Amino acid sequence: MKKVDETRIEELMSQLTLEEKIDMIHGAGLFETGGVPRLGIPPLKMSDGPMGVRKEFARDSWINIGTTDDYVSYLPSNSALASTWSRDMAYQTGKILGAEARGRGKDVILAPGINIKRSPLCGRNFEYMSEDPRLVEEMVAPLIKGIQENDLAACVKHLAVNNQETDRLAVDTYVDERTLREIYFPGFIAALDKGESHTIMGAYNRLYGEHCSQSRYLLTKIVRDEWGYDGAVVSDWGGVHDTKEAAESGLDIEMSVTGDFNNYYMANPLLKAVRNGEIKEECIDKKIRNILRTMLRLNMLGEDRKNRKVGTYNSPAHREAILACAEESIILLKNENNRLPLKKDSLDTLAIIGQNGERLHAGGGGSAEIKALYEISPLLGMKMELGGDIPVKYAKGYYVPSKKERKLNWQQDSLENQEAAKEEARLYAEKLKEEIKIRQEELLSEAVQLARETKEVILMVGLDHDHDIEGRDRNDMKLPYDQDRLINEVLAVNPNTIVVVVAGSPVEMNSWVDNAKAIAWSYYAGMEGGRALAKVLLGDVNPSGKLAETFPKKLDDSPAHKLGEFGNYGKVTYNEGVYVGYRYYDSYDIDVEFPFGHGLSYTTFEYSDLVIKLDETSMEDDVNVGIRITIRNTGTVSGAEVVQIYVTDKEASVSRPVHELKGFTKVYIEPGKEQVVDIKLHKGSFGFYDINKHSFVVEPGDFKIQVSSSSRDIRLSKTIRLNKEYTY
Numbered sequence: 001m002k003k004v005d006e007t008r009i010e011e012l013m014s015q016l017t018l019e020e021k022i023d024m025i026h027g028a029g030l031f032e033t034g035g036v037p038r039l040g041i042p043p044l045k046m047s048d049g050p051m052g053v054r055k056e057f058a059r060d061s062w063i064n065i066g067t068t069d070d071y072v073s074y075l076p077s078n079s080a081l082a083s084t085w086s087r088d089m090a091y092q093t094g095k096i097l098g099a100e101a102r103g104r105g106k107d108v109i110l111a112p113g114i115n116i117k118r119s120p121l122c123g124r125n126f127e128y129m130s131e132d133p134r135l136v137e138e139m140v141a142p143l144i145k146g147i148q149e150n151d152l153a154a155c156v157k158h159l160a161v162n163n164q165e166t167d168r169l170a171v172d173t174y175v176d177e178r179t180l181r182e183i184y185f186p187g188f189i190a191a192l193d194k195g196e197s198h199t200i201m202g203a204y205n206r207l208y209g210e211h212c213s214q215s216r217y218l219l220t221k222i223v224r225d226e227w228g229y230d231g232a233v234v235s236d237w238g239g240v241h242d243t244k245e246a247a248e249s250g251l252d253i254e255m256s257v258t259g260d261f262n263n264y265y266m267a268n269p270l271l272k273a274v275r276n277g278e279i280k281e282e283c284i285d286k287k288i289r290n291i292l293r294t295m296l297r298l299n300m301l302g303e304d305r306k307n308r309k310v311g312t313y314n315s316p317a318h319r320e321a322i323l324a325c326a327e328e329s330i331i332l333l334k335n336e337n338n339r340l341p342l343k344k345d346s347l348d349t350l351a352i353i354g355q356n357g358e359r360l361h362a363g364g365g366g367s368a369e370i371k372a373l374y375e376i377s378p379l380l381g382m383k384m385e386l387g388g389d390i391p392v393k394y395a396k397g398y399y400v401p402s403k404k405e406r407k408l409n410w411q412q413d414s415l416e417n418q419e420a421a422k423e424e425a426r427l428y429a430e431k432l433k434e435e436i437k438i439r440q441e442e443l444l445s446e447a448v449q450l451a452r453e454t455k456e457v458i459l460m461v462g463l464d465h466d467h468d469i470e471g472r473d474r475n476d477m478k479l480p481y482d483q484d485r486l487i488n489e490v491l492a493v494n495p496n497t498i499v500v501v502v503a504g505s506p507v508e509m510n511s512w513v514d515n516a517k518a519i520a521w522s523y524y525a526g527m528e529g530g531r532a533l534a535k536v537l538l539g540d541v542n543p544s545g546k547l548a549e550t551f552p553k554k555l556d557d558s559p560a561h562k563l564g565e566f567g568n569y570g571k572v573t574y575n576e577g578v579y580v581g582y583r584y585y586d587s588y589d590i591d592v593e594f595p596f597g598h599g600l601s602y603t604t605f606e607y608s609d610l611v612i613k614l615d616e617t618s619m620e621d622d623v624n625v626g627i628r629i630t631i632r633n634t635g636t637v638s639g640a641e642v643v644q645i646y647v648t649d650k651e652a653s654v655s656r657p658v659h660e661l662k663g664f665t666k667v668y669i670e671p672g673k674e675q676v677v678d679i680k681l682h683k684g685s686f687g688f689y690d691i692n693k694h695s696f697v698v699e700p701g702d703f704k705i706q707v708s709s710s711s712r713d714i715r716l717s718k719t720i721r722l723n724k725e726y727t728y
């Protein structure tokens with residue numbers, strides 16, 4: 001982390017009164033702390049979130065300001081970003097997010113969200129990156145670097161094991177220490193260490209009985225003592241439940257969802273407790289130091305302010321970069337007989353069926369909602385790209401009932417009335433059942449008719465932010481709105497139909513996956529998502545996205561559900577341990593719909609000439625493993641391939657997954673050309689966390705290095721032998 005002049009902190013500390021210090025460590029607005037104008041200490045202004053800067057709210061209530069000056073660029077979700085497997089894309093996207101947040105006058109952007117995708121059902125999966133810690137580590141660091149280049153703080157969230165929305169404020173999580181260290185911590189360590197994130201957010205849920213946002217284990221022992229973090233730790237909004245615990249933990253700032261700021265746990269109750277000697281003032285001083293240090297890092301204090309970088313939002317350059325990222329995020333899951341791309345020259349009419357063709361997604365999802373300057377739907381994108389002469393017919397295909405307006409704002413509601421909201425939604429749906437049935441039949445027969453009479457059909461299905469949403473998990477992995485039936489009936493009359501799924505988490509596909517010749521997948525890909533998709537379908541862009549999570553065939557296969565617990569109230573136990581995602585599916589030979597790392601291209605790549613150089617002598621207490629391969633584009637169009645390295649520990653003293661991702665590179669190659677790819681691994685790629693030694697250990701022995709195009713498409717492999725033991 002950037003060093004600051006600590007004497008400046010002490011100078012301010014000596015002038016601050018206890019009351020002023022208290023003002024600085026809790027929300028004095030829904031998205032800002034209190035400042036101390038007397039000493040030139042400004043408030044810290046914050047905003048969500050991962051996909052752009054959120055709209056403005058009133059200072060003390062969830063009323064939208066409603067002006068037109070808070071429209072922003074809508075960025076690809078972290079799910080989309082992770083699917084690019086491009087560190088450069090992460091960096092570029094971060095730069096945009098940071099510039100937009102600074103442009104809107106913020107100091108902290110409450111992003112990125114990097115919780116591990118443990119179950120397909122987690123309502124917030126779309127905000128997160130991957131099931132794999134290594135991929136998260138590699139993507140989060142450049143993303144944060146990009147954000148913070150603008151003199152703005154990232155706030156990586158939510159520490160830790162925040163993997164379900166059900167009972168989100170209270171659920172107590174039990175996960176063994178090895179799993180915490182191997183699966184759930186690495187992304188956060190990379191964010192703080194390599195990414196140098198100026199702030200971090202604690203989670204809502206509990207871990208080992210303690211609320212994460214005030215946990216002594218997490219925030220003091222791990223974050224402060226072990227990781228040596230000296231930036232600012234922010235609670236999730238309403239994540240604090242006790243004055244003493246919060247004050248004495250490594251937490252610095254309490255934020256919440258109500259307008260009675262002086263009643264927050266770290267406001268008047270804390271002031272009182274310090275005054276009567278129950279809590280030591282030095283607990284507060286630590287927090288103030290961390291906050292002032294963060295402000296110094298952001299050039300927020302004194303004369304530094306003159307040098308603080310300014311931002312901008314909605315710039316044309318941002319939109320171009322967002323388009324580029326969206327293009328690389330789209331994943332071609334299946335393409336039998338080169339069904340895609342569509343040939344523009346021979347296209348006379350095109351039918352787009354399914355409401356995800358025209359629906360806009362920016363405005364939903366919870367705190368990740370975006371008031372987008374614009375959002376190009378797939379239908380609009382297709383028309384923009386086709387040029388005007390090719391008629392595009394559209395049918396809704398499935399019925400989406402309108403939502404019931406709720407009295408309370410979503411944010412408050414999701415904390416205070418989670419169950420009541422769910423029940424109300426259920427009753428409302430029940431009431432609409434008959435009407436839905438009738439509308440559904442009408443739309444279905446119209447869609448089937450259109451599919452029958454049109455040669456080229458694109459079926460746009462998937463989820464929306466009524467399902468991919470904060471505060472609620474999905475009940476199952478099924479497509480809502482009777483879409484399986486729609487897909488099956490359309491495929492029955494037009495077997496050439498191309499299926500495109502727009503969603504934020506995996507859906508069950510088994511009733512139609514074998515019948516569809518081509519399937520493409522788009523996560524919520526930002527304001528240019530529809531244009532990017534059209535370019536991919538028309539072959540102007542060669543798809544290069546790869547799955548950052550496994551798509552299981554059915555929910556029961558998911559390790560969180562089969563071995564562990566998910567969605568419980570009260571307590572969840574992660575019995576699956578380190579066997580998350582492909583670590584489980586591949587180790588236990590479970591048939592999956594599409595494996596981790598999978599994604600097709602309009603060209604083909606050949607892998608050859610694997611050479612591995614092992615050097616155990618020239619570095620002290622580390623190993624150098626140089627992997628070299630040649631990748632050749634054997635097709636007729638230029639394209640990009642993500643070369644993935646998986647490592648297998650052939651004999652270990654503990655149970656280890658059959659392989660783990662340890663390195664990757666994305667290469668862009670012209671047709672007929674080849675590229676030599678070098679990937680280096682060090683000891684950190686071979687160890688496991690030894691709970692007795694309290695450190696990662698590499699046991700000497702054989703390790704298989706697999707060079708792959710997905711976790712199940714291993715192209716080349718070799719075994720190396722490490723002769724020494726390493727710890728880290």
Ligand code: BGC
Binds near residue numbers: 048110157367411
């Ligand atoms: C979410 C956070 C978000 C915060 C502020 C909470 O409900 O969990 O991710 O940053 O609200 O809106």
